[in-house]
Amino acid sequence: MMSDDLKNVHVFPSVKEAGYAAGRAIEAKILTLQQQKSQIRMIFAAAPSQDFMLEYLTRSEKIQWHKITAFNMDEYVGLAADASQSFSQYLERNLFSKVSIHEKHTISTSGNVLDQIALFSELLESEPIDIVCLGIGENGHLAFNDPPVADFNDPDVIKLVELDLVCRQQQVNDKCFSDLDEVPLTAVTLTIPTLMRGDALFCVVVGPHKKEAVRHALRSPVSTTWPATVLRQHGNCQYFFDDEAYSDVAVIRA
Known part of the structure; x- marks a missing residue:
């Protein structure tokens, strides 16, 4: 279903249908780009909201993954590199281990974080980004750009941030961590201008806990x-x- 007054808004009865519809739209964009470019550059979010979208993409028989270079958009500071909650591990489980991708670049925070920020900035700026697959946090964040640190004119490509309480609680609500005290206090995130420079953005947001943020x-x-x-x-x-x-947007429209 498509919203009458927001033609780029697509609403579905279930989480799976929403994720698969996003997957189909992303696949279609990739297929077009495959005819135009030798390499496609994509940024991926890592969150439960992305599960079904990634499932659809990894099952596609049309995507030429050997043409795709992938980046993740954020990472906790303070977790072990192989921690199951790390976003690089999420993408490894749900994407990279299932396809023959050309290159994958994930943010490492186990060493010198400032060095990693410099490296990732260089990688991201070397060529344009074609596709960004993202979600929206309960506090309206994009990647880990929570309201206190979000900057629509951010001069940085990627930066170190403190996570706000709503953001950290969301990680517990999503069952990524069992307790708030386990959630790291800081993270590295692509900035909002970096995400907005992507040519095509596909935003998947599901569940009743996101309805205020969506509205x-x-x-x-x-x-x-x-x-x-x-x-x-x-x-x-x-x-x-x-x-x-x-649901909250639908009520307003009614």
């Missing part, structure tokens, strides 16, 4: 109070929601 993202004034509002200023961003995530 603000689509209806509130564009500001860092709800960072995801800035997505409305991108010329090619598609949203994929399940009914529960979209």
Whole structure:
């Protein structure tokens, strides 16, 4: 289903249907790019909301993964490199181990974080980013750009940030951590301008715990109070929601 007044908003009865629809749209974009470019550069979020989208993509028989270079968009500081909660491990489990990707670049925070920031900045700026697959946090964050640190004109490509309480609690709500005390206090994240420079953005947001963030993202004034509002200023961003995530917006529209 498509929203009447937001033609880039797609709403589905279930989490799986929303994820698979996003997967189909991303696949279609990749197939077009495969005809135009020898290499495609993509940035991936790592969160439960992305599960079904990634499942669809890894099952595609049409995507030429040997043409794709992948980046992750954020990573905790303070976790062991092989911790199951790390975003690089999430992408390894759900994507990289299932396809023959050309190159994968994941943020390492086990060594000198500033060195990694410099390296990742260079990698990201070497060529344009074609596709960004992202979600929206309960506090409206994009990657780990929580409201206190979000900057729509950020001069950095990637930066070290402190995570706010709502963001850290979300990681417990998502069952990534069993207790708030286990969630790291800091992380490295791509900045909002870096994400917005992607040519095509595909945003998957599901579940009742995201409905307030979705309502603000689509209806509130564009500001860092709800960072995801800035997505409305991108010329090619598609949203994929399940009914529960979209429910507050649907009430307003009624």
